[in-house]
Amino acid sequence: MTGTLAALGAGLAVIGAGIGIGNIGSKAMEAIARQPEAVGDIRANMILMAALIEGAALIAIILAFFVK
Amino acid sequence: MNINLKYIPNVILPLLFAAFCLVSLPAFSQTGHNHDHSGHNHNHDKGHQQQPARDKDTHPADHGDHGPCPHEEVGQFDAGATAFHHIADANVYSIGPLSIPLPCILYSKDDGVAMFSSGKLGIGHHQTGHKAYKGYVLYHGNIMRVNDNSFPKDLVEPVCFGYKMKKDAKGHDKKVPTAIYHGKTYDLDANSTFLGSLVGGGITSFHDFSITKNVMSMILMLLFCLWLFTAVARSYKRREGQAPSGLQSLIEPVFVFIQDEVAKPFLGPKWEKYLPFLMSLFFFILALNLFGQIPFFGGSNPTGNISVTFVLAIITFLVVSFSGNAHYWEHVFWMPGVPAWVKTILTPVEVMGLFIKPLTLMLRLFANITAGHIVISIFVSLIFIFGNDGATVYTGKALGASVASILLGLFMMAIELLVAFLQAFVFTILTASYIGAAVEEPHHH
Numbered sequence: 001m002t003g004t005l006a007a008l009g010a011g012l013a014v015i016g017a018g019i020g021i022g023n024i025g026s027k028a029m030e031a032i033a034r035q036p037e038a039v040g041d042i043r044a045n046m047i048l049m050a051a052l053i054e055g056a057a058l059i060a061i062i063l064a065f066f067v068k
Numbered sequence: 069m070n071i072n073l074k075y076i077p078n079v080i081l082p083l084l085f086a087a088f089c090l091v092s093l094p095a096f097s098q099t100g101h102n103h104d105h106s107g108h109n110h111n112h113d114k115g116h117q118q119q120p121a122r123d124k125d126t127h128p129a130d131h132g133d134h135g136p137c138p139h140e141e142v143g144q145f146d147a148g149a150t151a152f153h154h155i156a157d158a159n160v161y162s163i164g165p166l167s168i169p170l171p172c173i174l175y176s177k178d179d180g181v182a183m184f185s186s187g188k189l190g191i192g193h194h195q196t197g198h199k200a201y202k203g204y205v206l207y208h209g210n211i212m213r214v215n216d217n218s219f220p221k222d223l224v225e226p227v228c229f230g231y232k233m234k235k236d237a238k239g240h241d242k243k244v245p246t247a248i249y250h251g252k253t254y255d256l257d258a259n260s261t262f263l264g265s266l267v268g269g270g271i272t273s274f275h276d277f278s279i280t281k282n283v284m285s286m287i288l289m290l291l292f293c294l295w296l297f298t299a300v301a302r303s304y305k306r307r308e309g310q311a312p313s314g315l316q317s318l319i320e321p322v323f324v325f326i327q328d329e330v331a332k333p334f335l336g337p338k339w340e341k342y343l344p345f346l347m348s349l350f351f352f353i354l355a356l357n358l359f360g361q362i363p364f365f366g367g368s369n370p371t372g373n374i375s376v377t378f379v380l381a382i383i384t385f386l387v388v389s390f391s392g393n394a395h396y397w398e399h400v401f402w403m404p405g406v407p408a409w410v411k412t413i414l415t416p417v418e419v420m421g422l423f424i425k426p427l428t429l430m431l432r433l434f435a436n437i438t439a440g441h442i443v444i445s446i447f448v449s450l451i452f453i454f455g456n457d458g459a460t461v462y463t464g465k466a467l468g469a470s471v472a473s474i475l476l477g478l479f480m481m482a483i484e485l486l487v488a489f490l491q492a493f494v495f496t497i498l499t500a501s502y503i504g505a506a507v508e509e510p511h512h513h
Contacts, residue, residue, distance in 0.1 A: 040329065041333075044329050044330075044333070044497065047490070047493070047494060047497065048494075048497055048498065048501065051432065051494040051497075051498060052428075052498075054432060055424075055428030055429075055431070055432055056428075058428065058431040058432055058435050059424075059427070059428065059431065061435065062431055062435065
């Protein structure tokens with residue numbers, strides 16, 4: 001039972017991270033369209049931000065691994 | 069573009085340091101000692117299901133080329149367990165159909181240090197041995213110990229394997245492998261209680277400091293990086309002022325990319341000091357990621373092992389902590405310019421942040437690489453799932469599944485190629501940003 005709950009929790013965390021990374025992607029695309037000359041900086045920061053959000057989701061997933 | 073390629077030779081020293089840390093990593097993954105010495109009757113196993121007991125397996129005619137041991141009961145095909153087994157570490161290096169023995173360095177409280185090659189235990193089918201030496205046996209590529217002092221300590225054979233069901237601490241049924249020697253069944257201790265799962269560690273009766281296949285792959289990749297960078301550095305000295313050629317053309321764009329996109333923007337004026345560290349991290353992780361993707365060669369998965377990423381994150385944590393200036397530590401422990409009651413909330417959060425940063429570095433690399441490998445394993449497992457649990461793979465369904473699994477597997481491997489570069493880059497850029505935050509000088513108003 002706790003395993004199922006943990007899996008649901010991990011899924012919720014992934015939904016949150018997905019929304020977050022989606023927002024980053026959409027805003028980065030808008031920014032690149034507005035200022036194509038800054039594409040390098042925007043891309044690097046986009047990846048950095050996505051990685052930070054991913055970290056939060058990963059903690060949830062690893063916790064779900066341990067709760068059995 | 070300002071190219072400072074004189075730093076390439078500087079990469080070598082930190083690489084050596086990283087190698088030292090990584091080679092010593094098995095020490096991190098094994099702790100403790102099991103006090104459960106079972107000196108009682110081994111014939112009376114409490115568990116219900118033990119040795120292979122299927123009718124067809126007990127017929128001597130069915131033994132075939134499996135020697136004196138009965139056919140090991142496979143049970144139903146478990147795709148998850150198979151995937152985890154294939155990304156786990158092992159004491160045997162496999163290249164295609166070859167199983168190359170690796171040195172084992174083992175320590176147990178009862179018997180002291182034992183050093184021998186895993187080939188001594190006889191690597192057979194499924195990388196399972198049929199001999200025991202000093203109480204150690206080889207089971208599915210992993211060294212295990214017979215946790216019983218009455219077991220002979222010399223080289224003995226034949227040793228067979230079975231399993232029994234045991235309740236773990238939480239009351240779940242757990243499959244525990246057993247060794248059968250001269251009709252007696254002995255409990256086996258794995259080198260970690262999490263054997264077959266992703267995480268090392270746990271309490272068993274022995275410590276494993278062996279050169280496992282992950283360690284072997286890291287040594288190989290370390291030597292490769294050393295060779296690559298010395299060769300490139302040499303050609304920069306030789307061809308000074310000329311256009312790059314050969315290996316230089318391979319390394320230079322990547323090197324300059326990390327230097328200009330990662331080191332300079334994040335580290336400010338101090339970027340030169342940390343460039344060798346960042347470059348070592350990037351190229352070592354990239355090499356391990358790519359090497360871990362080669363099918364049928366080594367089958368090792370170093371960056372998908374949490375001990376490896378743990379050590380890499382620890383190195384980053386130490387570098388950040390020792391580079392931190394007073395300004396950085398003040399912002400961690402006593403944030404200036406906020407009311408005192410806010411500080412009581414902010415300080416614990418910032419202190420937690422100190423440890424969460426390397427923790428997420430560790431988990432991100434590990435989880436990304438592991439997830440890709442598991443997905444590929446599951447795609448391959450589809451063949452056996454559709455082929456009636458591996459009983460008949462020559463059916464139409466299994467053949468259809470193999471076409472699908474090859475296409476899906478190729479697609480996943482293409483994605484993993486991207487992930488290999490991306491995760492090496494992300495690890496480096498995050499390390500750079502953490503160091504950058506730690507060495508930033510206060511702004512003067």
